[in-house]
Amino acid sequence: MIRLALSDLDDTLIPYGQGRASNRSIAAIRRVNAIPGLVAGPISGRTIGMMSWMFEADAADCFSTGIFVNGQVVRLRGEVIRREAPSRNTLDALADYLKEVEGEGVALTLYDDEVEGREICVGTTTEQMARHPKAFHAFHLASEHVPDGLFVKTNIHCDRPRPHVERLRDDLTRRFPELSFVFPNPTSSTIDITPAGVTKMTGLQCLMDRMGIGLDEVCVFGDSENDMAIIEGVPNSVAVANATPQVAAAARWHIGPANQDAVAQALEDIADAAEKNALPSFMQQ
Secondary structure, three states, X not given: OOOEEEEOOEOOOEOOOOOOOOHHHHHHHHHHHOOOOOEEEXXXXXXXXXXXXXXXXXXXXXXXXXXXXXXXXXXXXXXXXXXXXXXXXXXXXXXXXXXXXXOOOEEEEEEOOOOOOOEEEEOOOHHHHHOOHHHHOOOOEEEOOOOOOOOOEEEEEEOOOHXXXXXXXXXXXXXXOOEEEEOOOOOOOEEEEEEOOOOHHHHXXXXXXXXXXXXXXEEEEEOOHHHHHHHHHOOEEEEOOOOOHHHHHHOOEEOOOHHHOXXXXXXXXXXXXXXXXXXXXXXXX
16 A cells, blocks of 8 residues: 655646646645545655745645655655755865856855745856846845855756756766766756765655655656656656656656646545555556
8 A cells, every 4th residue: 555655846746837736736635645644745856945836835734744855855744854965065166166167157056945035156146147047047146155054955057058067967976976966857957966875765765764664655756867766766656758768667657747637646546545445546557
């Protein structure tokens, strides 16, 4: 029986350009969470602070349990049970390297874990950011150096074509082995950063340990490169129809596309199956 169902957000639960979870998705998560012994929530590269607009302010119960920042933050029933951030020295070195090698249009970006709206571009200025609106349209704060404070979520925003960003990612992987660099989706020019060895799968293991459940009781949904660790690591892994070929090939189960509320339907199937003590219909393909 599935006891924990976790879904990636961007391009999995929430279609590209939609901005927030659909009413059906919110209702499906709430329905699963209302069944004793079952839990549903997000498994995302985004911070907890970003959830309020992705689920609307009155749907906080949809993300009281979840895995955030690609496994760096884990929360169970409203309590953060894990938080891991890159070291300050490593972030300083990375920001300096990007400024020296890439110059304008590429910057290390830092996010407040709990508060939406405190995003900082490091190694650039407000004027430089204004010259590259495509990369930095969502950012308002600039800093020459990494400021004081704990920044769990970090990434690199680039005003460069995707092939250039792929080469940059490969270069950074060689030069900074203490960090991992992954793309959040197949076309993004943003590179997500995590401490080496931290993935959505390590976050999931932390959550499973606290809940006292096994891998066969977990179902995960994903679409992209930063989902590969969970897709490969969980027996009941599910790819949406718009997933990358690599994710689709690695997933055990397959459902419809994100823009047809496929994950919401699958969560409804999980709730139906739990009430009947049966397998969800999408696992009977």
